[in-house]
Amino acid sequence: MNQLDEKINTHFPGLVVRKDLVKTVKGNAIVPSYVLEYLLGQYCATSDEATIQTGIETVKEILRKHYVHRNEAGLVRSTIKEKGRYKVIDKVSVDLNDKANVYEAIFENLGLKKVLIDSGTIKKHPKLLVGGVWCICDLEYDFTEDQNASPWILSSLKPIQLSHFDYDSYIEARKQFTTEEWIDVLLQSIGLNPEVFGRRSKLIQLVRLIPFCERNYNLLELGPKGTGKSHIYSEFSPHATLVSGGEATLAKLFINNTTGKIGLVGYWDVVAMDEFAGSNKKPDIKLIDTLKNYMANKSFNRGTGPQGAEASMVYIGNTSHNVAFMLKHENLFMDLPETYRNSDGQAILDRMHWFLPGWEMENLRSEMFSDGYGFVVDYLAEVLRSLRNHDYADRYAEHFSLSSDISTRDRDGINKTFSGLMKILFPHGGASKDEIEELLKFAIEGRKRVKDQLMRIDQTYAKVNFAYLDSSQHLYQVTTLEEQEYPHYYHRSVGDGSDEEELIQSEIPTSSVESPSISPRNIAEPVLKEKHLTFQENQKGISFDSLFGPYLAGANKITITDPYIRLFYQLRNFMEFLETIVRHKSDDAEVEVHLITTEDDFKGEQQRESLDKIAESCSAVGIHFTWAFDETGTIHARHILTDHGWKISLDRGLDIFQNYEMKEAFTFTNRLQQYRACKAFEVTFISCAETRPVGESHE
Structure with a gap:
């Protein structure tokens, strides 16, 4: 177990389960995960491996004996008849037979109908009347000569869900x-x-x-x-x-x-x-x-x-x-x-x-x-259900207020989303101002996405300034990620059915964010200039070519300082950066590239071998690649220096892409960077009078 797993087991003993166990026990049982986790919670809600293994076998045995497979329904019915009484796990629904004035249960997999069930059970579990509920039931068989009477008797029924929940302990x-x-x-x-x-x-x-x-x-x-x-x-x-x-x-x-x-x-x-x-x-x-x-x-x-x-x-x-x-x-x-x-x-x-x-x-x-x-998911389900009785919609009022331009319906949507996120993440309170602001912006964005699309369909919808104010009445504009990625498509009207694109950029309120995000559309500018760019998580359309390419073109020496070129995916990122250099230099030019990084504590030898392979490969394409490990262990900043006057400061280094199917050759996220989702990151382009690569090289 990692540190988080140990912490979960310490503070929620008996209420957690290892999530890979569901696949282990499921087999060919076509049941929801909460049914399986209910059983796992009875026998495997522990961190003790021996107890887990014993519990897995117990749960498998319960499913083998008592879960009803449709193709084995006849065998289970026979077992009930021969034994007189038998426990089954099945989805049960109930109908009222108004002619006979009785409730009758239907067992979905077992194929039984008209099994009598008492009114008290229905009052206790009304969901049986709508949609059906997974239950553990004791069924009996008692044959009678009365053709109108069913021989099947439901002696007990227990829905598969948590029976007790302590809210105060959870908080x-x-x-x-x-x-x-x-x-x-x-x-x-x-x-x-x-x-x-x-x-x-x-x-x-x-x-x-x-x-x-x-x-x-x-x-x-x-x-x-x-x-x-x-x-x-x-x-x-x-x-x-x-x-x-x-x-x-x-x-x-x-x-x-x-x-x-x-x-x-x-x-x-x-x-x-x-x-x-x-x-x-x-x-x-x-x-x-x-x-x-x-x-x-x-x-x-x-x-x-x-x-x-x-x-x-x-x-x-x-x-x-x-x-x-x-x-x-x-x-x-x-x-x-x-x-x-x-x-x-x-x-x-x-x-x-x-x-x-x-x-x-x-x-x-x-x-x-x-x-x-x-x-265990039915425990979390009960936690969330109990939170329906609370209202956290006003938890941002101490620090922020919504723009007066936001309508009552828009405001309700924002408040309910904010309240839900606060219940999920901060049921105990304790959220910082920054955390409250993050959730408020997130709530506004999702409602804005609704309204912006309605405005594209029907221009009679009034334009809304989706913004919020802090305690000093400073206005902060909220945008959707699609708006930042595709501003040339996002801000156009299509409600009148015209084919002509109507750009309405002038109607966008000026953002008060100091470093506004930009879209990939205007990253690669023909005139190089100093600038600071901010990118949101999940933004797409970004590549090393569009981001760095114009600033690397024409350089004869390039130095990259990044302490995290160690693991395979980081080395692959660096290789793709070298590909960008190759694409932006002339065929007859040679470029010196020097990397300063740190040695991996556990896989240093493998890291060296990979860097040597990169150097060997570079020699065939006009790149003279050298590298050095920083022995002081003091480098933290990540940046790129060129000999023709540019410093590119990177808060994440080259590690700007989220996980993708790196080993899958037939996906575009593997082949083309612009189809990968990004992590949140910032980059600053600084014009320098002189740049000096540092560090000793290893050839």
Whole structure:
């Protein structure tokens, strides 16, 4: 275990589990992760390896004996008959037989129907009536001559979810973790490896948890396939249900007028609508009207009087185009059905509190999944559910206020998102001013993304200045990442159907940020000048060629000082930097390149061999490469010096790209830098009268 794993086990004993165990025990059992983690939490919630191994075998044995596979349902029914009583794990739903005035259970995998269940159990577990619940049940078989009576008897039923939760203990334990540690604890708890995600990507993942801790929260996520959009709503919590877009009907979601039965929003904390996108789909107009009213007023009416509900709504859909294409030709909603983009459906979109940019999420790969410790997911689900009773929306008021230009609906979206993030990260309070500002900006950005796209569709929407003020009334402008990456597409009107691009850059309020981010579009300028650039995490379109190339062209000597050219990926970054030098020099020129770095404590010999190989390779392309280890161990600054008058200061050195599939030859992130997501970094270009490379060379 690493230090964080040990800390989790110390402060949350018996409530955490090693996340790779789910795959170990799952086998061919088609059950949600929270079912498996419930069992693992009973037998493997420890850091003792011997106990874990014993627990794994126990859980496997329980699944082998009691989980019902559909193709073995006949055998299980026979076992119940022969033994008279048997325990099964299955998904159970219940219907009211109004003719016989009894409740009847349906066992999904076992294939049993009309199993009598008492009213007391229904009152205790009303979700059985809607969507079904995974349960551990004791079933009995008692044959009777009465043809109307079922021989199957349900003697006991226990939903698979946590039965007790101590909120005060949770708050006290949270205080023992730093913010960074806590974010990583939550990432590991939902099964993700925090080491491969940057800060912004981690926060985006955690936004997916807000519907679980905020009542009536409306979240939209659009993005490419394979990024895990629906996973958290189907696998993570027993309080959420995932509905396919084609199955979403008025009767299923709200109320069945024939039976009078309340729909999903009346029983579940989160209702996620999968497959929401699809430009050819034609949603029911009556469903859209009811959704529109529910999302705005937290109630619905289908002729039986107003009914209130607290379910948060999540809309998930796949995009079929990249961001630049969508912004150039239409908008970021272009893959949604036309019904949602016309005057009636726009009201649904306007009620979204946050628009999650799924295109920033990479396709899930094996190294993205955690093998560390995290909360048993049904414990975290109960934590989030209990937080629905709290309101943290005003936690920024001491330091910041929203621009008066922001409407009530926009303000509600920002406040609910901010409140949700504060509950998730700082349920105990204790957030610094900088941390509060980070979450407030993040909340504003997601709501701005909604409104900006609506303004592109319909120009009657009033323009909004999405900004906030600090206690000294200094104004800070908030922009979306897409706005910074593609300003030439982002700020154009397409609402009138004209093909002509209408650039409205002049209408953008001046940013008060000292070092505004810029887009890759205007990195490579023909006239070299001093400047300072800031890039956001997940920004794309950046390459060494566009960033450094013009400043390296014409240099005869280049010195790179970077203490972190040690590991394979860092050496590969450096090799790509050398490729940039090669591309920006004439074929008949030779360039001296000198690297000053530090020796790796554990793999120094391998590091030397790699640098020697690079030097050998350089000799064939007109590069005279030398390198030296700094023996003093005092170098920390990272910069590039050229003999023709430029110093490039880099706060991250050449390590500007996030993890990508480095060993996969058939991905563009591997082949072309501009398709990689960046880490947050800054670079400063300084004109120098004279530069002197330092350090002894090793040839």
